[in-house]
Amino acid sequence: MPEPTVDVPNNSCGGATVGACALALVLAFPVLVAAQAWPRTPIALWGDRIAVGGDVTATYGSDDRGYFNYTDYESSALRRLRGSLLLSVSTGPHVAWLAELRAASDDGLGLYAAFVRVTPWPKRSVALQAGRVPPVFGSFARRGYAHENPLVGEPLAYQ
16 A cells, blocks of 8 residues: 655745845844843832842852862862842931841851941941941952952952
8 A cells, every 4th residue: 555645835935035034024123122131239128228139159160179179178169159138227317227148058047247337427438337247357348249350259368
């Protein structure tokens, strides 16, 4: 018994014609396209009295058999996940309450900072801080610097 055959009509639209049609459509309907930008300011709530921000950093690299990239005991800078959540609550022009939670793949979750900032003269750059104030030297800065640092991972000075 012979196999049935299907008669396919000759398609006059070849590959070049489809490409030309697609190019004509693109040129006929130009649309401005832009990528979504990351927010440059923290999320502000309640009339800008509450600000919430955060940072997530992940690094992954090959296994270091020489232990040259360990930051401390069996904690590799090449395989690390770190995140932080910052909260600022302003109760007026003179007083602000600040807190920061940090989590790292090898350290767990912890309260990094919780303090009050009193600014006696709002137009001057003088502020008094009390509480668990993060250190200025010998530790990570309170602001993220990932867009300023072309290197992957942590700066060598912080290891």
